[in-house]
Amino acid sequence: MNIFTLFNFLNATLATFVLLVGSIKNVAFMGVVICNTLIGIIQELNAKRIVDKLSLISATKAKVIRGGKEEKISLNEVVVDDLVILESGNQVFCDSIILEGSCEVNESLITGESDPVYKKVGDEILSGSFIVSGKVKTQVKSVGKDNYAAIITSEAKTVRVKKSKILNSLNKIIKTISFVIVPLGIILFLKQISLENNVLQNAVVNTVAALIGMIPEGLILLTSTVFAVSVIRLARYRVSIQQLHSVEMLARIDILCLDKTGTLTDGNVEFVDFIKIDDDVNEREILSALALHLDSNATTNALKEKFCLDVSWEVDDIIPFSSSRKWSGVSFKKIGTFVIGAFEFVVKNQNEKIKKIVNKYSSNYRVLLLAKSNYGFNGRKLPKNLKVLGLILLRDNIRKEAIKTLEYFKEQEVDLKIISGDNVLTVLDIVRRLGLDITNNYVDASTIANDQEMREAALKYDIFGRTNPHQKKIIVETLQESGKTVGFVGDGVNDVLALKQADCAIALGSGSDASKSVSEVVLLDSNFDAMPHVVHEGRRTINNIQRSATLFLVKTIYATVLAIIFLFINLPYPYEPIQLSLTSVFTIGIPAFILAIEPNNEKVKGNFLTNVISRAMPAALTNVVSTMLIMIIGLVLGLTLKETTTLSVILIAFMGFMLLYKISYPFNLVRKMLMVFVILGFLSGVLGAPNLFSLTELTLKLWIIIVILIGVAIFNFKFFTNLYYKVRKKYPKYFE
Template sequence: MVVKDGLTNKEAARRLEKYGENRLETKKEFTGLRILLQQFKSPLIYILVIAASITGALGEWGDTLVIGLAVVLNTLLGFYQEFKAEQSLETLNQVLAPKAKVWRDGQWQTIEAALIVPGDLVRLELGGRIPADGIVIEADTLSINEAILTGESKPVNKLNQQSKVFMGTIVASGIGQMLVVKTGSQTEMGKIAKSLKTTQREETPLQHQIGKLSRILALVVGFITLALFLIGILEGGNWLEMFETAVAVAVAAIPEGLAVSLTAILALGMQRILKRKAVVRKLVAAETLGATTVICCDKTGTLTQGEMQVVSAITSLNPKSNLPAGRQSSELDLLIKAAVLCNDMRDPLEISMMEWAKKNSKLPAGGEELNKTYPRLDEIPFGPEHKYIATLHAIDHEPQATSQMLFVSGAPEVVLHKCQMPSAELKKWEQKFREAGNKGLRLVGFAYKKVQDQKSEVKEEDVNKLEWLGILLYEDPVRPGVAEALAEARQAGIDIKVITGDYQETAMAVVNKLKIHPKNLKADEVITGDQLEKLSDEALRQKIDKIVLFARTNPLQKLKIVQVLQEKGEVVAMTGDGVNDAPALKRADIGIVVESASDVSKETADIVLLDSNFKTILAAVEEGRKIWENIRKVITYLLSDSFTEVVLIGGALLLRLPLPILATQILWVNLIEDGLPGMALIFEQASQGVMQEKPRSRHAPILDAEMKTLIFIIGIITDLFLFALFYWLLKQDLPLMEIRTFIFTAVGIDSLLYIFSCKSLKKNLWQINLLSNKFLLVAVAIGFIMLLAGIYLPVLQLLLKTVSLNGWEMAALIGFGLFKLGLVELTKYFFLRH
């Protein structure tokens, strides 16, 4: 079969069956079941499931039901948020599903790129994405932007037959045809996608600390439970009764509402971040942002807009002869003519050139009038050998004219040397080229001459003795707001490192322009991929703190940089959009991509930016820090209550007193009285200056020494009062059910009042606005209603084994709670002062 005949639909179907669809091998398919099962991968959930199993085995179905509800609520909340995020991305991917034009059955057909097979003939057009790996068989000024694979923003010419093109890259100029050689996972992009399976991601700081806290809780609960059980048996107690008692202590020690509250905090954080234009795909990623210590930025498309624009035109080296933009000089007028006439609009540079010409003249759209006035007679297309394009034009507005115009544009040093110019001036222009190149600018040179002889064609020997017109300078402009966002990042104590596949000079110009470093970069603050390749991990570890820019890097080198930073204890966020970024994105603690990123990059990312704005990352970091602060408040609150309940029950058992509160009552307090206000803490506003603080260490514990001391002191104060109340009530010879109702009510009221103390861990009640969190006020009100329901509703009295209390008794218990709250705040005041 001749290549140019393409395939028949029948043959294409046979090959599709043989080679499979043209899709990348990614992670497991997005399914609701997979997301649901992931919600159970939490040490806190493991503890709750074990507790529910034990209470169920003992026949305590009320306890089992309440613990089970906590597990179900946590699971559904986490599932809902992650499912919604994945669904949004799935919809986005379906809308953006790529198409391709293939030659089948003797005609061009538009099909889904997934149905392309080896042997297909595919048409390549400006702006189109290459659907598979292949070889070029026809090309007309064809160049490909391979930044998605290499990180280099400069398009690569593909003017020769047999030039290779790769899946995911984009046609930057010209048109052509390719023969598909490899599809799906056999492509270069597919190989990178496969390599991601061997790239492991470390636990996030929150996962690590929650896991650590859960293990400590499990050990403490296990030790206390076993100790009390053995003490009871040694003192002649019934083993079943002692086991049930030990389980009651275990239930008291486990903050059942913690898992639900943590999930709710993270879910709310996801919603807040979404409002600030970013989709968080995984719950824990929302908090990890707040711990970020280093952001590794890709340059092209993240810091810059990823498209070249004309920033200035130079027609003379004498500053006085360069008129401001919009003002016409004869040189500038000729330069504009050259930019329009010597232009095929097949290249991003040529498109930008035309936009500049229209902006700086009164040209109609597209310059059609100028093209009519100077119709093109012939051309020499741009080629990598001669590095210019030359166009020959008639002069229609001069009917008797015997001359024609030859315009030339291309590599400035090439065009310049074809001009008539004194040697000294030529050297000055060459120096100007070098200066502009060192600033990361790209240049296009222009020249012209009048051709006296009437010609119908132009040859290379005609391109000489030209008149120099000047140069256009291009840059990939930085995204609006990026410089300010980078300054905010530094203020927040976050280190910025730029990792790019682009040239060192180009990247340095961007870094210096954005002032990522206070001063212009020095030699020892920049490293290239070749230099990086020669460094061992240990050598890089010693240098990496000082390095700001990594240029000309490949995917494995980007991965190495992220790994070394993590080994030094940094929490790394990595931004990128290309397949070449995917391994590093997956390894980083937080992988961040823009909405237009490759599918492989999106698959590995934790966060997708909907507005491609670096400032959105900082907004997400701020939300992450708020999440961490509120997590600490919730944990302090819930553990204080759990500690109080454990000491209260443990103390009663050691003194051979009856249980002051039952397991079912503890669960009611932990899930209803503690759970609702605890969840309402997630709506607390962060303390002022949260983005002026240094990021916490990867190994920073959730509970620092101060918080542990505070929990201990508050717990002891509460226990002393509750134990004194319990002992006094026992001496009054009241029925045990009534005494337990008193203690149950006292613990519930104490929880509902103490929550206000946890609104701020850094200030006292009189220094904060107690009414600022409307959700908390509602939660406390509901908590009081549910507490009263547990005391007065017959059905709940039966479940909780409570009796009704009179008004005076309730008032006394509220007064008791307020008095204890005052003591807690007094303790907190002295503690914070010292």
């Protein structure tokens, strides 16, 4: 990928032409191309090695039954006819047939339909879907390329590819250059060969000089290298980056949406108390039975720790918990049906007395209802005649690092939205304990009637309780439509739709397979405090690539404009490739690389392409004017072509150093040393080896002209800079 690129092909072709006419020293520009390519390959290989290592750590394991025993194996070890256990949160990796149990499956990543589909014995479940609730034993029907998801598309199980704004901008530049470089090169060569006393070698060398000036060699590779370095750095904090450019999107977010459970809290809950509504209820026996048969999750785990009686009631039916239902239950033969769930979803005709009790405890605890019916489940619906037996009080454990991390995002002017499936009063309690000042701006999403009302609420409120997966997605969509860049942090199956929709999806390593499979960033240790490091790395990446790209585009713009001008004048193109290699190394190559790996935590502002062009255009136009002015002075004063070329090379280098000074300010030790090094390096080439670079020795007359032209260049640079900002202010829509 780094070797067989359009620009490398063009550079190799141009180098071949130069070699064919015998100008060996002018092939020096290929040295820069080769170095850039090698650096890019080495860094991306390092990044890939680290990503593969982290992926191995967080890789999903398949739970299979072999030889009558359960064992966990890598997904690529699963074969046809293997018996696989799938439970809530698992992503289905092979097309399979259910042998035992039942479950609800979300097939949205394949079909686009978000409603869970009930599956029972004999039904087929497809790869790319994920288990919302329930537990099943399945037999693998097909693997690898024979899977349904693989047949439809190789990307069916993963998040849609979210494009990088930086890469999009660079691709626009590449397309523009690719469109003009070949026809412009042919016409310029024909013009140069037609000049009086101009031989084939000079025409080829001059044309190649113009074209390599137009090519921003190394820019794409530098960008990939910077992204790769970010991946390597973030690996130190146990952060796995699924796509190289993912860190860019988190650095750009305006709003960060957080699912409370597992992000602000650690996903574990503590049983606090049972409040009896029915004085005759034996909660220890009932809750022990329910904890034994319901799917393992934070709630049932808390109940198992507290209630562990050996209850041998015969099970008739089980309805596992799902985030859309907000309840789960078990029907026991000759005993009755018991349901645990949220008050709003279990008690349809809400009893005001019970509601007051629920609200009383919800401000400090997570409250679940325990209810009983003498009837069985109505399909997948609640049984009739439910009677409330009591309230289960649970408390979430807040992540210690969450407070500091949320304060960081507030300082960075990133808006926060807390989205949860829990009671809004419980969410408020968590938010208060975290010290956030958004506790007066909340809504119970279960009271919102339709999508339109949900869209209005998304823009109005900051805390959402009782949200279902579809509503979470609506919130993210609405914020994006309002022009915001949205990040979403989640860990559960109920977060998948929102994660898939978000501009940057961040999953916790302890989260479900489904949430990790659709996320670009995975916090392997589930450490929320790693988030600021991701933002810092993203800012460093964007800001530094922006600065480096400015240096590259100055050369591209002025070389393109200059080539067009020389189509209409009867003068030889003033540069040779080796001269541009000298200026490029010291004004672009070395500075761009050093600046690209520097720390930079400035907030990302503006459009990438607009920012780059606004900095590059004044310097590029100044170079064009300086070159044409030197051509005129050369004709008036009778200077040789070598003398005018020497003046042009020095003026271009000076403008490069001036731009480098501007984008490096304020200076630190590294930037000061960089400025001194590149200036001395360039002067050593001009003064120490003029013949190597086809330059002439500087006389007093040339020094005087240089000083005058430098003064003119400074004036022109300021003029074009002011002109650019005036035009931008007058016509802002063209610079968005």
